[in-house]
Amino acid sequence: MKQTLMFSLILLLLLSPIFSITTLAQSSPAPSPKAPTKPAPTKPTPSTVPSPAPSKPLVPALPQSPTTNPDSSGNQDIIKILRKAKSFNTLIRLLKTTQIINQVNAQLVTTKNGGLTILAPDDGAFSQLKAGYFNSLGERQQKELLQYHVIPVYVSSSNFDSLSNPVLTLASDSPSGFQINVTAYGNSVNISTGVVDATITGIVYTDKTLAIYHVDKVLVPLDFVKPKAIAPAPAVAKAPKADKENSSAENDDDQGQAKKDSSDAVSLIDMHGTVLLSLGVSLLVAAVTAMPC
Template sequence: MKAIGYSIMEFKAGIFIVAMLAIVLSSPAIAQKTKNPPAPAAPILPPSPAPAPEPHHVDLADLLSVAGPFHTFLDYLQKTNVIETFQNQANNTKEGITIFVPADSAFAALKKTTFANLTQDQLKSLLLYHAFPKYYSLAEFNELSSLNPVATFAGSQYTLNLTDNMGSVRVKSMWSNPEISSSVYSTAPVAVYEVKKVLLPMQIFKSDPPLAPAPAPAPDAKASDVAPSPTSGKSTSAKAKAEAKNSSYQVSVGIVNYLVLAVSGGLMLLW
């Protein structure tokens, strides 16, 4: 009986516990937590990489204004707006640009009317003729010379011939064949090389343009100091003649005085 009593009591206690659990689980707070479990935490992602820096663009106008002197070439580029064409190509990092820049002395060596008689289109073509629409380092000219003639920025008809003789590169047009005298700037995508002559295409110049007259030689100051002028020569000669005449007069007077004294002395002896 005692065992049966304990079983009944345990059964009642179990029923009580189940009932209590049912009440607790049926409460609104527990039910809400059960229906809406917390969202899982967002995964921690690595920081995104910094954006790549903008490519450095060479300002051709600034470069040509401080190098050289290339003021004449730069002035023509700006007047014809060809500088904008060159700058857009220089900013194209895929292809780049190669420019052959004549020094101011190269333009001064030609007669002034050489460029004054050109039309605006001819002048633009002349300037575009001084560039390749691609970057070439000096080391690449040896291979490039095997592709002669090479088309320029002015078009397929405006070509140049290149020669590379042990690193000495020449750029040949119809009326000029200058050597690249220096590398002004050569970092991809921009290469600027100095040449001592203006590149003159046959499509614009049917004959060799005349050179400017040679400047008159400066007077030699030392020669003028040594050689007397005609006026100074005359004055020097007159002075010499006057001195010689004065000396002759003095000698003549001395002889006369001597004779007078001699005669006077002889007369005194006679007395």
């Protein structure tokens, strides 16, 4: 019996640590769940970095404008561009009849680096002119009017505010003739000639060397209406000198007439004296002859 008691006591001592660990495990609170970790922000790759915004154009594109091609380096057909854009039939006709289109095309070829800018009035703008106005101009003025709508450099739609006024045109035959003033602010570009104030309403066509813009009025140059300088009158002979010459001539005529009259009077006196002398001699001879011997 003592052996059984001893065996039970040993067994109890051996099993007590196990029961203690189990009880502790059951009585201790469960650990709180860990918060989910946030993923580290990824840096954008170079392809996703936004590129700087291009300069905002001052002139909007027109809905009917031909597709622009900034990288185009081929030959531009101005008439074809205007015809495709529509509403420029009058301008096309005048460019052809005055043959200014030939000059513009030649200018575009020879100034590839500088380019050209055409300010194109539509048919409605030409209809605002006085009836018969264009035909009332001489041939030279008709050409100058069309040349006045061409700037001999390329101006992009976002670059009008960089122009320095006054701006020369293709019609400018001197640094002070046929000029325009360009004012750009906001989304508006205005053209002033001193006679007409027009607005560029949109882009008709643009590439690297040629730009065509629609203007709402025909640009009439100030040179057509300002008075021309009066030519100096030709020099005339001085009046006093002429009077002196006339006076001398008149005096000479008077003196000549007086001499003539005096000569005539002397001749008459001489003639009368001769007649009287002859008469006296005749009477004397008659008297002597009649005396008695």
